[in-house]
Amino acid sequence: MKKILSFFLIFYIFSTSLAQLDREHWFAPMVDRTGNPNPYQKLYLSTNRTTPFAVTIYNNNIVIGTVTISKNNPQKFDVLRDYIITTQQTDLFTPTSKGLYVKADFPFYANLRFSVFNHAEIITSKGIASTGTTFHAATAPITVNNVILNFMTSVLATEDNTTVTVSGYKNTVQFSNGTTGATNPTLTFTLNKGQSYIIDGIGDIAGNSDGFIGAKIVATKPVNITNGNFNGQYSGNNPNSSDILMDQSIPVSQLGSTFALVKGNGNIGSNMEGALVIATQDNTAVYVNNELIPIANLNTGQYFVIPDTKYQLQGTAHYNLYIVTSKNAYVYQMLAGAATTGNEVATGGFNFIPGLNCYLPKQIDEIGLINENFVHTNNNPTGILAIPTKLNLITEKGATVLVNGNPPPAGTGPFDMTGTTNWVTYGIPNTTGTITVNSTKAITAGITAGSDAVGYGGFFAGFSTQPVILKSGGDCVPGIILTVDPIIYDSYQWYVGGVLIPGATSSTYTPTGSGNYTCSVTMGTCAPLVTAPFKVLNCMKQTAVTYNICDTKVITPTFTTSTQTPVASTVAITTAPTLGTATINAATGVITYTSTNPAAAGTDTFVYTFCGNDPNFTDCETVTVTLNIQPVTVNNATLNACNINGNGTFNLTSAIVTTNTPVTITYYPTLFDAQNENLAALITVPNTYSAPNGTIVYAVVKNPTGCKNIAQITLNLFPLAVVTPAIMGNQCDENLDGTVNIVLSDITQLILNNPAYFTNVRYYAQLADANVGNANTLPNNWSYNTNTTIFIRVESPDGCAPVIQQINFTVGTKLTLLKNTLTTTFCDDDLDGIKPMNLSFFVNQFTLDPLVTVSYHATLADAQNDVSPISSAVTLTGSHTYYLRFEKSGFCPDVATIRINLKVPKKSDVLVDKVVCPKTKTNLDAGPGFDAYLWSTGAATPEISNVPAGNYWVELTFDGCVYRQFVNVSESTLPVITSIEINGSTVTIGVSGGTPAYEYSLDGFIWQTSNIFTNVGRGTYTIYVRDSQNCDIVKKDFVIINLINTITPNGDGRNDEIDYSALMNKENLEFRIFDRYGAEVFRGTPSNKFTWDGNMKGRPVSTATYWYFISWTELGNVTTVKFSSWLLVKHRNNSLWDK
Known part of the structure; x- marks a missing residue:
């Protein structure tokens, strides 16, 4: 009789139990209101699995890192702050890409440890x-107004199109975006997978003290929540302390309804410890310890803070607290991380407390580097990594507990709890390194940590463990485990399809067939838990x-x-054939293979799959089909025979029409006869078949399997040599030496129909020798000087009879020219040593025949x-002889000679360009030695x-050649006086134009080559200048x-100023004064x-010596006059003057 699994209700209750050791973890982002420096953020990852595996970290669905972990090999991953924490208001109340998602194939612990200066916290993922x-x-x-305090809650979506609605907060709440609970009683937003939304209110507003506590968050799809304060202060009016x-x-x-807390490091009465x-x-009634009267009665969304006075002292400095709620509720522990630093109220911690149940794990394996959290503080300005940490354990009474294989130190527990006899607690201080906790009964673990100005707490494990089926060894039967x-x-008890599998009572099972597999597990006296169904399919069947x-x-x-x-x-071709096509009949699933080249033999392969009609556990099969394609392959053939009176005799069996073996071959005169294997038309004697050129017969080829094919045999006659000697007529003496030279192999190309085929061709002077085909042959380079007869013999390369013909050669008539020599002369008229010439200019002197x-x-x-041959366009560099070859169809060529002499004219060496004074004339002389002169003036x-200024030429005749020489007469320009610079008694003259060098004079009689005159006194002067043309x-x-x-x-009233106003009528007047350092003190x-x-x-300048210049241009002139001098300024009130 089948045993049917009967506790689905229990399965449902526990299928949602918590588990920190999980394959997926999320961390929603936060907003930091402290403004403190030195931020650090690290993910700590650890596992109990000894085989290493990869953990992948995502932000906004994009991989930002991968680490590999295994037991005793925990890892840390640095998280960029922008991925998880913001300080920007623009990142709030809007969908952002902040937040982390961490995933692996195997369970692992994940927690985020982070800090800023003087503050630190830890977020332990619940998976x-x-x-x-x-x-x-x-x-x-x-509990104190402060702008660095806040409340915040963030939402991280795990699926696209997730709509979130937040409600139930007080109308006195004022959000940091300016809205309030009164104006916005609900917040609604939509997120896609990987997106997040941060809600925040500043702590200096009274309505934000507790107005958001208990707000309800409802999402249309699963989300992850981070909540708390960044920073917070709950102990009282302590404006200078927060965490x-x-x-x-x-x-x-x-949620659960039974909770156990171990006090942190705070003092009772400090208000730092509570729940x-x-x-x-x-x-919802709230009870503490063994009290029978509720400490509070709450409605949905209401909260109550259990004071530190409710902690019960159970041993030396060990306090614990037992809480029971009549309905499932949230419990968060508020604690102090350090009480001995003098700043206890600045070391607050805040961590979620899981409910107790008997399905808590018996081991916490393992928590990596439990005491690490890098932070900078006042007492540790360079930073501290190791934070004093206390390990808090809660386990069932009577359990044997081991920490890293050793019992907890004496005096650290177990401690009873007031209000329950089922649970005890431990408090193990100064815990360091990587921790593994084992218990013989259910256990949970948390920490309290703090140093200097920081404090925090968290539960690494304390959530009931839901069993999950994992696969290994393969993905289907057979092979999957x-x-x-x-x-x-x-x-353990395994089931398939809800039916118990006899003997399947271990943690591992190897399925033998497809189905939905589940496993029922028990622990102690707890009700059984059942895994979610794991669907197993049969592997794809592989056949061939x-x-x-x-x-x-x-x-x-x-x-x-x-x-x-x-x-x-379901029939599908997964690997197509290469030599053909495989098509599927959609209605029947039947596959038809067709060879692409039916005549080509070969082996083809294709693969197809199909599946059965079971909708839940469908069987599928993959078939590899091998096709040995064995057609009769044939080749068309050609046979050749000698041409005997237009026919040849052929051996049809010698035609190779196939390489297949064994085969039988029969022959037919027509394709129709072959296709029908017409016995009446069968060629019975195929080895002596007579036919004319181009006849086609057909061979039927069959193999033993019954396949047949037809080959075509074309019957051709070997080429017959055809000699046409009549085309040979007059031959020319091409090189004009009196003998006609003949290359007999060239003659072959002209008179033989297929010289490339008939390569054995010989020429004879006697017919008898040609008939015999002896060695008395003519040489290939043969010549004659009178009409001659020879004989050609052409051998067949196919063994057929030779062809012999007579060839007659005659001497051709030479072309007649008007003359055969010509001599002419030309002048190098531009004296460049070259003369371009075109020889075609002389052709008419040799012949007038246009042909x-x-x-x-x-x-x-x-x-x-x-x-x-050369181009007709030539360039003479001296006398040269050229040769012209004349040709005309029907006549033999002739050659003529041209002798061209090049004469060089003569130029005048005495005729040169001249420069004359304005409006004067000069003479131009070409000199003697020329036969004739002709000037551009006509002289x-x-x-x-x-002759006045201008351009002239003269044609000079010498030795029959005329050369035109050019000459220029130009007028000289007069110099221009451009500046007169006066410096004291020294005058410097500036001149341009004319023809240097220049001479200078102050009286027009005495001249000097220097442009500087010295010791010139005051007065009016005239400067005279002349150039080298004079x-x-x-x-x-x-x-x-x-x-x-x-x-x-x-x-x-005397010498009070320097005044040059009298020169104001001058053009371009400039008056500037400088001190001894070159700085300008005055500009007129x-x-x-x-x-x-x-x-x-x-203000008066200092008594000192100054330098100045004054310059101008006389009206209507280009000459600049410039004076330079010094100026002593003496002030009456100046100390130097007073002395």
Whole structure:
């Protein structure tokens, strides 16, 4: 009789139990309101599995890291702060990409440890059980106004299109985005997988003290929640002390009603130790220890803080607290991390407390580097990694407990709990390193840690373990092995399809067939738990078949072992054939294979799959089909025979029409006869078959399997040599040496129909020798000088009879020219040593026949042999001889000679360009030695006189050549006086233009080559300048003015200023004064009338010597006059002056 599994209700109750040792973990992001520096964020990952496996970390569905862990090999992963913590208001109240998702193929522990200066916290992941659809927010009450305090809750989506609604908070709440609980009684937002949403309120607003505690969060799909304070202070009015208070929440469906707490490191009475209880249902009574009267009665979303006075002293400094709620509720422990640092109220911690149940694990294996959390503090400004940590254990009474294989130290427990006899607690201080805890009964573990100004707490394990079936060894039967994980239970019983499997009572089972497998486990006196069904399928059946075919094959899919009926729609070709096509009949599933080349033999392979008609546990089979394609392959053939009176005799059996063996071959005169194997038309004597050229017969080839094919045999006659000697007529003496040279192999190409085929060709002077075919042959390079007859003999390469013919050769008529030689002369008219010439210009002097063609050659031999022709366009560099070859159809060629002489004209070496004074004339002389002269003026003499400036040429005749020579007469320009610079008694003249060098004079009589005159006194002068042409003298008047060298601006009316206002009518007047360092102290302008009173920016300058210059351009002139001098300024009130 079948035993049917009968505790599905129990299975449902526990299928959602919590588990920190899990394959998936989530961490929702946070907002930091402290503004403190030195942020650190690390994921700590550990496992009890000895075989290493990879853990992958994601942000917004993108891999940001992978680490490999195993037992005794925990790992840390640095998390970029932007992935998990923000300080920006723009990241709040809007979907963001912040948050972490951590995944592996095997269970592992994950926790996030993070800090900023003076503050630290730990968030321990609850695994898959942390995700759900209904939550209530939990934050510590804020008991002091401070802008670095806040409440916050974040939501991380695990699936796309998740809509979240938040409600139930007080209307006095004021969110950090400016909205309030009154204006926005609900918050609704939609997230996709990997997106998050952060809610936040600042701690300096009274309504934010506890207004958000208990707020209800409802999602349409599972989400993950992080809640708390960053920072928080719950102990009282302590504005200068706070810490991070943060932990991960769990959905309402995972809550319990019985809780055990071990006090942290705070002192009773400090208000740092306590428990926050939040009701999820109306009329929830809260009891503590052994008290019979509820300490509080709460409705949904209401909270109560159990004071530290309710902790019971159970041993030396060991306090614990037992809490029972009448309905499932949230319990968060609030604790102090350090009480001996003098700053106890700054070391707050906040961690979720799981409910107690008998399915808590018996081991916590393992927690990596339990005492690490790097943080910078006032007392540790460079940072501290190892934080003093106390390990808190809660286990069933009577259990044997081992920590890293050793009993807990004496005095650390077990301690009884007031209100229950079922549970005891331990408190083990100074715990370090990687920890494994084992118990003979259910156990949970947490920590309390703190140092200096930081404190925190967390439960690494304390959540009931749901059994899960894992597979190994393969994915299907046979090969798959099922294992219940974790392997911690007392008993196991496997089921398939709800039916008990006899003898399957271990943690591992190897299925023998498909089905839904479950396993029922028990632990102690707890009710059984049942795993979720694990669907197992039979592996794809692999079979192989082989067929011998000609060109097609029809295959009907059929299972080899399964009793299921193949479904036509599941038939699929997974590997296509390469030599043909496989098509599926959609209605029947039948496969038809057709060879692409039916005549090609070979082996083809294809693979198809099909599945049966069981909708839940479908069997499938993969078939590898091997097709040996064995058609009769044939080749068309051609046979040849000698041409005897238009027919040949053929041996049809010599035609190789196939390589297949064994085969039989029969022959027919037509394709129709062959196709029908017409016995009446069968060629019975195929080895002596007579037929004309181009006849086709057909061979029928059969193999023993019955396949046949037809080959075509084409019957051809060997080529017959055809000689056409009549085309040979007059032959020319091409090289004009009196003998006609013949290359007999060239003659073969002209008179033989197929010289490439008939390669054995010989020529004879006598017919008798040709008939015999002896060695008395003519040489290939043969010549004659009179009409001659010879004989050609052509041998057949196929063994057929030779062909012999007579050839007659005659001497051709030479082309007649007007003359055969020509001599001419040309001048190098531009004296460049070259003369371009085109030889085609002379053709008409040799022939007027338009049908004659001409080629040009550099040597007589080239012209005679008609090789190396040159272009008709040549360039003479001296006298040269060229050769022209004339040809015309029907005549033999002839050659003519041209001799071209090149003469060089003569130029005048005395005729050169001249420069004359303006408006004067000169003579131009070409000199003697020329036969004739012709000037551009018309003169025909060697010299022309009184010519003005201009361009001229003269044609000079010498030795029959005329050369045109050009000459230019230009007028000289006069120099220009551009500047007169006066520095004291020194005058410097600037000149441009004309023809240097220049001469200078102050009186027009005494000249000097220097442009500087010294010791020139005050007065009016004229400067005279002439250039090397001495055509005319240019002059310019100038004056040496009175240069002021001292002013005493003391207000006495004498020498109070330097005044050049009289020069204001000059063009481009410039007056500037500088100190001895080159800094400008005054610049004259029309507004200050080019007058300076010794002041700069309204204040007197220092008594000192200054330098100045004054320059201008005379009206209508380009000459600049410039004076430079020094100026002593003496002030009456100056100390130097007073001395």
